[in-house]
Amino acid sequence: xxxxxxxxxxxxxxxxxxxxxxxxxxxxxxxxxxxxxxxxxxxxxxxxxxxxxxxxxxxxxxxxxxxxxxxxxxxxxxxxxxxxxxxxxxxxxxxxxxxxxxxxxxxxxxxxxxxxxxxxxxxxxxxxxxxxxxxxxxxxxxxxxxxxxxxxxxxxxxxxxxxxxxxxxxxxxxxxxxxxxxxxxxxxxxxxxxxxxxxxxxxxxxxxxxxxxxxxxxxxxxxxxxxxxxxxxxxxxxxxxxxxxxxxxxxxxxxxxxxxxxxxxxxxxxxxxxxxxxxxxxxxxxxxxxxxxxxxxxxxxxxxxxxxxxxxxxxxxxxxxxxxxxxxxxxxxxxxxxxxxxxxxxxxxxxxxxxxxxxxxxxxxxxxxxxxxxxxxxxxxxxxxxxxxxxxxxxxxxxxxxxxxxxxxxxxxxxxxxxxxxxxxxxxxxxxxxxxxxxxxxxxxxxxxxxxxxxxxxxxxxxxxxxxxxxxxxxxxxxxxxxxxxxxxxxxxxxxxxxxxxxxxxxxxxxxxxxxxxxxxxxxxxxxxxx
Numbered sequence: 251x252x253x254x255x256x257x258x259x260x261x262x263x264x265x266x267x268x269x270x271x272x273x274x275x276x277x278x279x280x281x282x283x284x285x286x287x288x289x290x291x292x293x294x295x296x297x298x299x300x301x302x303x304x305x306x307x308x309x310x311x312x313x314x315x316x317x318x319x320x321x322x323x324x325x326x327x328x329x330x331x332x333x334x335x336x337x338x339x340x341x342x343x344x345x346x347x348x349x350x351x352x353x354x355x356x357x358x359x360x361x362x363x364x365x366x367x368x369x370x371x372x373x374x375x376x377x378x379x380x381x382x383x384x385x386x387x388x389x390x391x392x393x394x395x396x397x398x399x400x401x402x403x404x405x406x407x408x409x410x411x412x413x414x415x416x417x418x419x420x421x422x423x424x425x426x427x428x429x430x431x432x433x434x435x436x437x438x439x440x441x442x443x444x445x446x447x448x449x450x451x452x453x454x455x456x457x458x459x460x461x462x463x464x465x466x467x468x469x470x471x472x473x474x475x476x477x478x479x480x481x482x483x484x485x486x487x488x489x490x491x492x493x494x495x496x497x498x499x500x501x502x503x504x505x506x507x508x509x510x511x512x513x514x515x516x517x518x519x520x521x522x523x524x525x526x527x528x529x530x531x532x533x534x535x536x537x538x539x540x541x542x543x544x545x546x547x548x549x550x551x552x553x554x555x556x557x558x559x560x561x562x563x564x565x566x567x568x569x570x571x572x573x574x575x576x577x578x579x580x581x582x583x584x585x586x587x588x589x590x591x592x593x594x595x596x597x598x599x600x601x602x603x604x605x606x607x608x609x610x611x612x613x614x615x616x617x618x619x620x621x622x623x624x625x626x627x628x629x630x631x632x633x634x635x636x637x638x639x640x641x642x643x644x645x646x647x648x649x650x651x652x653x654x655x656x657x658x659x660x661x662x663x664x665x666x667x668x669x670x671x672x673x674x675x676x677x678x679x680x681x682x683x684x685x686x687x688x689x690x691x692x693x694x695x696x697x698x699x700x701x702x703x704x705x706x707x708x709x710x711x712x713x714x715x716x717x718x719x720x721x722x723x724x725x726x727x728x729x730x731x732x733x734x735x736x737x738x739x740x741x742x743x744x745x746x747x748x749x750x751x752x753x754x755x756x757x758x759x760x761x762x763x764x765x766x767x768x769x770x771x772x773x774x775x776x777x778x779x780x781x
Contacts, residue, residue, distance in 0.1 A: 292332055292447050294779035295468045299324040301777075303526035304377045304472045304533075308418070311376040312365045314358060318351035318376030322420060325378045329422065329469040335450060338464035340383055340441040341391050342423035350420045351376060373532060375418030380470035382461050383424035383441075384431050386505040387411050390421075394507050395429040395438025397654040398634060408505025410474060410520055410537045417536045422470065425460030430508055430631050431476065433658035434484060434713040434720050436460050443710060446488055447778040448745050452707040455485035461523050462489035466746075466778060472529050474537075476506060478518040479611060480702070480723025483750060486523055486735040488707035490746030490775050492765055493735040494521040494530050495726070497756050500544060501537045508634075512625030513617050517727040527769040530734065531762050545756060551763035558596040559691060560585050561700045564604040569718035571704045580738050580747045581699060587771060599691065599698070603684035607721035610681045613673045614728045628663050639663065657714065685729055692731070692754035697764055699749050700726075702735055706745040726752055734761040736768045737775060744781045 295301060299321055302310070310316045326344050333339050354376040361368055368375055381387050384394045386404035393399035407415065415421070426436045426444040436444040436459025444459045446452040447467035454463035458475030462485025465473050475482040477495045486493025501520040503510055510518055522533035535547060562581060563573040585596045603610075618624040629638040632655055639655065641663035647653035648660055692698060704719050713719070726733050734751045741747055751768070753760040768774075 290335060290450065292335060292467055292779040295328070295777050297324045297328070300328055300468045300471070302471070304374065304524070304529045307471065308369075308374055308377050311354070312358060312368045318354040318420070319348060321376060322347050322351040322378050322422070325422060325469065325471070329464065332447065332467045332469050333464070336445045336447055336454070336463045336467055337442055338425050338444050338454070338460040338467065338469065339380070339423045340426050340460065343390065343421060344423070346389070347378065347420050347422050354418065354420070372418035373536065374414065377419050377472070378422045378470065379414055379419040380461060380464050380473040381411060381421050381424050382427060382458050382473070382475050384427055384457070384476060384506050385411055385474060386507070387421055387424055390424045392507050393440055394431055395427055395440050396632070396634060397440050398636060400440055406505070409502035409539065411505065413536050413539050414474070419472075425464055425473070427458065427460060428456035429656045429659040430628070431457035431481060432628070432662055433457065433656070434480070435658070435710070436463070437658070438656055439654055446707050448490065448781070449707065449743070452709050452745070453488065453713065455488040455707070457481040458485045458523065462486055462491060462493070465489060465491045465523055465525055466775070468525070468777060471525055472533055473523040474520065475523045476503070476518060476520045478514060478727055480720045482519070482521055482523060483702050483723045483733060483735040484720065487702040487746060487748040490737045490740075490748070490778070491523060491525050492527050492530055492737065492769070492774070493523045494534065494758070494762065495519045495733045496521045496534065497545070497732045497758055498730050500541045500758070502539060508626070508631045512623070513614065513619055514625060516730065517614065519727070525775045527736070527765040527774060530765060531759070534758065534762070545758050547759050549759050551760055553763060553767055554592050554594060555695065556594070556760065557696045558588065558594055559599045559696065559698045560596050561599055561698060563701065564607060564722065569608045570721045571716055571719055573701045573704045574706070576741055577701050577705070577747060581701060581749055584738055584749060584768070584772070585699065591771065601684055601687055603680045603687075604725065606677060606680045607725040608718045609677050610684070611721065611724040611728055613677045614681065616669055617673060628666055632659060632663060641667065681728060688729055688731070689754065692752070692757075694754050694757055695760070696754055697760060698752040700752060702748055702750045706741050706743070706747065723750065726750070730755055732756070732758040732761055734765045736765050738768065738772045740776060740781065
């Protein structure tokens with residue numbers, strides 16, 4: 251009884267803190283938005299090169315049907331056209347990218363081994379890529395939205411960036427994030443707020459929101475995100491693209507800020523974000539590096555031999571809001587089409603433990619590692635490279651418009667003050683029970699469909715009113731499962747709809763195969779400028 255009261259008091263404390271902060275901050279933030287940008291739409295895509303998957307672009311470049319310089323220039327032109335509206339790319343390297351593209355074209359001209367040799371050795375040769383700013387890219391900032399790190403420039407590449415470069419990809423720049431990658435909206439006081447290409451009044455999500463936004467706007471074809479609570483999948487959903495949260499431990503986290511601590515490496519996953527489903531698997535092959543052998547990406551997946559399950563919502567009893575009828579209806583239509591096309595049966599399932607998804611995520615995120623070392627306090631990260639911040643002092647400064655930190659970051663720092671000294675046994679038991687049920691259900695051939703969020707992309711700053719809606723994605727981080735976020739057309743308002751495709755541990759190839767089917771069936775990404 252005492253633990254239940256403590257847990258409920260903690261939840262109420264966090265909820266009321268964020269609500270009070272919002273009353274003042276939402277008005278201030280509203281007037282900071284650009285009225286001219288908010289009232290305009292993105293221009294449609296005109297260059298046909300922007301409408302080809304990365305794998306097709308790489309093939310055309312290898313065959314000299316188009317030059318890498320032409321492709322890179324086409325994407326530079328598109329970024330320059332849309333970025334003033336969406337604020338997704340925070341630092342470009344266009345001059346360096348064009349130089350690298352020139353070198354690619356020269357290499358292809360001089361190559362004697364033929365196209366097959368180039369494809370095997372450099373599968374993304376000459377193809378542009380965008381990178382989330384939290385990953386180190388040599389010569390680029392790596393501040394993750396912290397004003398105190400604005401002068402920091404990376405002197406080397408993160409492991410996954412180096413792997414993509416080694417495969418021939420050409421980074422165009424780095425993209426906007428939430429402050430310290432710990433919020434559902436990409437907004438910070440260093441770079442400003444990123445916008446959704448389908449509606450500039452709405453958020454592209456977080457923390458990989460800049461990636462989602464530039465990809466959705468056709469300013470990039472492939473990109474890189476990270477996900478510890480939905481930071482790939484929510485932006486992929488809000489921006490109408492594909493995003494894959496890999497099985498944890500497959501893609502290296504070295505070279506990302508903030509670094510993982512506590513048990514975070516068990517829950518964080520880095521992965522590809524793409525406009526086209528066909529690019530997901532080739533990207534993952536490259537990004538996995540030496541851990542590729544842990545997966546079965548060469549295994550041919552027969553969709554008709556899989557077992558399918560659907561989860562319409564979390565039972566409606568959690569801290570998150572219930573799923574909207576429009577998202578539920580789209581998932582139901584997807585299930586009906588799947589059954590009709592493949593001749594399979596999709597079974598509806600529910601897990602009562604999901605009503606505690608938020609509490610499970612918060613509890614496990616605060617657990618110490620095997621050596622007993624707890625996660626680095628958020629107040630320390632906010633103060634990098636100086637001393638820790640004082641949350642209540644930052645709250646006062648924020649109310650006066652003087653803090654360098656966002657209300658979301660301050661709210662998270664304050665919520666840490668309410669963390670219980672020991673993890674609640676009841677929540678640990680709920681996670682254990684849920685893990686056993688889901689692992690048994692999925693095995694090696696099971697697929698679970700689940701809403702990625704209770705609603706389509708919300709308006710700017712509205713996540714502060716509904717801070718726990720991320721639980722629909724976050725629970726699968728704690729369960730350690732691969733998940734592919736797939737677009738499923740548009741809502742009545744012209745905003746992307748979508749679904750999470752969840753597989754068993756290390757069964758990434760299964761969810762990627764389903765993603766290709768869903769793209770062919772429901773059309774995948776839609777040009778926001780043509781809606």
